[in-house]
Amino acid sequence: MFRLAQRIKVSGLASSRSVRSLFTADKYPVKRGNYSELNAEDIKYFESFLNSKDLLTDKKDLDAVNVDWMQKYRGQSKLLLKPRSVSEVSKILKHCHDRKLAVVPQGGNTGLVGGSVPVFDEIVISLANLNKIRKFDDVSGTLTVDAGVILQTADEWLRERGYIFPLDLGAKGSCQIGGNVATNAGGLRLLRYGSLHGTVLGIEAVLPNGDIFNGLSTLRKDNTGLDLKQLFIGSEGSIGIITGVSVLCPPKSNSVNVAWLGLDSYEAVQKTFKLAKNALGEILSSFECVDRASMEVVDAALKKHDMEAQQPLESMHPYQILIETSGSNSEHDEQKLNAFLENSMENELVVDGVVAQDEGQIQALWQWREGISESSGKWGGVYKYDVSLPLPVMWDLVKAVENRLIERNLQSKTDSTKPVYATIGYGHIGDGNLHLNVCVREYTKEVEDVLEPFVFEFIAKHNGSVSAEHGVGFQKVHALQYSKDAGALKLIKEVKDMFDPHGIMNPYKFIE
Numbered sequence: 001m002f003r004l005a006q007r008i009k010v011s012g013l014a015s016s017r018s019v020r021s022l023f024t025a026d027k028y029p030v031k032r033g034n035y036s037e038l039n040a041e042d043i044k045y046f047e048s049f050l051n052s053k054d055l056l057t058d059k060k061d062l063d064a065v066n067v068d069w070m071q072k073y074r075g076q077s078k079l080l081l082k083p084r085s086v087s088e089v090s091k092i093l094k095h096c097h098d099r100k101l102a103v104v105p106q107g108g109n110t111g112l113v114g115g116s117v118p119v120f121d122e123i124v125i126s127l128a129n130l131n132k133i134r135k136f137d138d139v140s141g142t143l144t145v146d147a148g149v150i151l152q153t154a155d156e157w158l159r160e161r162g163y164i165f166p167l168d169l170g171a172k173g174s175c176q177i178g179g180n181v182a183t184n185a186g187g188l189r190l191l192r193y194g195s196l197h198g199t200v201l202g203i204e205a206v207l208p209n210g211d212i213f214n215g216l217s218t219l220r221k222d223n224t225g226l227d228l229k230q231l232f233i234g235s236e237g238s239i240g241i242i243t244g245v246s247v248l249c250p251p252k253s254n255s256v257n258v259a260w261l262g263l264d265s266y267e268a269v270q271k272t273f274k275l276a277k278n279a280l281g282e283i284l285s286s287f288e289c290v291d292r293a294s295m296e297v298v299d300a301a302l303k304k305h306d307m308e309a310q311q312p313l314e315s316m317h318p319y320q321i322l323i324e325t326s327g328s329n330s331e332h333d334e335q336k337l338n339a340f341l342e343n344s345m346e347n348e349l350v351v352d353g354v355v356a357q358d359e360g361q362i363q364a365l366w367q368w369r370e371g372i373s374e375s376s377g378k379w380g381g382v383y384k385y386d387v388s389l390p391l392p393v394m395w396d397l398v399k400a401v402e403n404r405l406i407e408r409n410l411q412s413k414t415d416s417t418k419p420v421y422a423t424i425g426y427g428h429i430g431d432g433n434l435h436l437n438v439c440v441r442e443y444t445k446e447v448e449d450v451l452e453p454f455v456f457e458f459i460a461k462h463n464g465s466v467s468a469e470h471g472v473g474f475q476k477v478h479a480l481q482y483s484k485d486a487g488a489l490k491l492i493k494e495v496k497d498m499f500d501p502h503g504i505m506n507p508y509k510f511i512e
């Protein structure tokens, strides 16, 4: 019944991104805080204990860490430090705290909200050199790593031992586990393995005054007082630098299936999700949805780079879903998947589909989904909204935004002089998380004014969240009131101030 998936390749587009952004401080109304300026004495102090190649002041080295993955936010740091031990991190932070020098912790710099790069001249502290796997218990599945270990490295290491990392995302080749924890990244399989708030068992972190918080437990259960590690999960470098993480890893599944399905309405997507949960139960590991415009954007980005790939389905259905199952018994899993597919087709929910027949095809289907992030930034820039919304109204937001842009003459399918190239929706439907991307030919105030506060007001009206998984960063620090009340924001600020009384940790972001 199902065609075979075609082999496609959509990765490898990032290298040619060339949009140059202005300094964040020139683009947005933000004032430098009352921090000290870096001087020769500071550099001399850092040189006294850091290896010379771990202290960088060259423009070329700094250019890379001053600008974010989207090339939207650009800072002006003059110093990059790359400590190799927890004690080096501690000495750096203690000095910065005493001298009131502002800092930005940086992992893989794949964050999407401008949180990982400086706004002014903050010192960038990279975790890249803290990159050892510390220990693994292959009975319990608990892994302890340095914060700078790349997600994919950890996952591949675990796979050789019959386990996987409980988080997976498109940036896995560059992002670091410390960065994942600091952003509380959600990713492609949260539906199955849960959030990092559940899978992270322990955290080691250096506090702004240089003290080391040793919460690197590997216990699943520990009810001795407050669970302090939770404060660091999703803290976005605002209260300390995570240096070590222990995490509970699930066993690798022997049997993985991926299906790509075409649907004609968003109502059918919701019904199919309900059906999938009931029919696939414990083996359902991902339920992702992309709209036609998203697929067109990936397709066009490939063509722009003289690459071509056959779409997974013959027709461009308005909604397409990727369903993954992961289990231990291939016969049982296939039976379940086939029963679900037959049922969804008999009920006229799914109108077309393919099931991957081997690992290469599984990867090829995933690349259509994961390729959306890179492809949407190919047209000059992208406004990204990462929202939690009740499922029934999720795509209403995409449509409302597109209509507003068309009505105001800022988007047109036929006129390539308009600032907006496309408005697309995709995301982790299984987690109630939509990604709304407005792909633009140029960033303009006009487009921004149509998008904001409209998008945030829509989210607030439906009791959603302005950040489902990418975090607050610089981008959403002014939009928190749409998701949290004044009392909650005051408490967050009090916690931040308690950890970081001089406000040196990642200023201008996370909480005002």
Ligand code: FAD
Residues within 6 Å of the ligand: 069, 104, 105, 106, 107, 108, 109, 110, 111, 112, 115, 116, 117, 127, 147, 168, 169, 170, 171, 174, 175, 176, 177, 178, 179, 180, 181, 182, 183, 184, 185, 186, 187, 188, 236, 237, 238, 240, 241, 242, 243, 373, 374, 469, 470, 473, 506
């Ligand atoms: P960075 O970008 O370097 O930093 C992110 C934030 O964490 C910054 O505020 C930084 O100061 C802080 N930070 C970093 N390391 C530390 C540390 N050790 N201690 C304290 N603070 C630290 N996110 C999702 O949730 N789900 C997805 O599916 C997803 N997919 C993505 C796909 C692509 C192609 C890209 C580019 C990004 C994606 N992201 C996704 C966004 C991003 O949040 C994640 O890639 C990742 O969690 C960021 O990790 P990083 O090491 O790159 O952190």
Ligand code: MLT
Residues within 6 Å of the ligand: 170, 369, 370, 372, 373, 374, 427, 428, 435
């Ligand atoms: C995704 O789900 O693809 C990520 O969160 C990244 C993005 O939205 O671009």
Ligand code: ZN
Residues within 6 Å of the ligand: 187, 427, 428, 435, 469
């Ligand atoms: Zn996502």
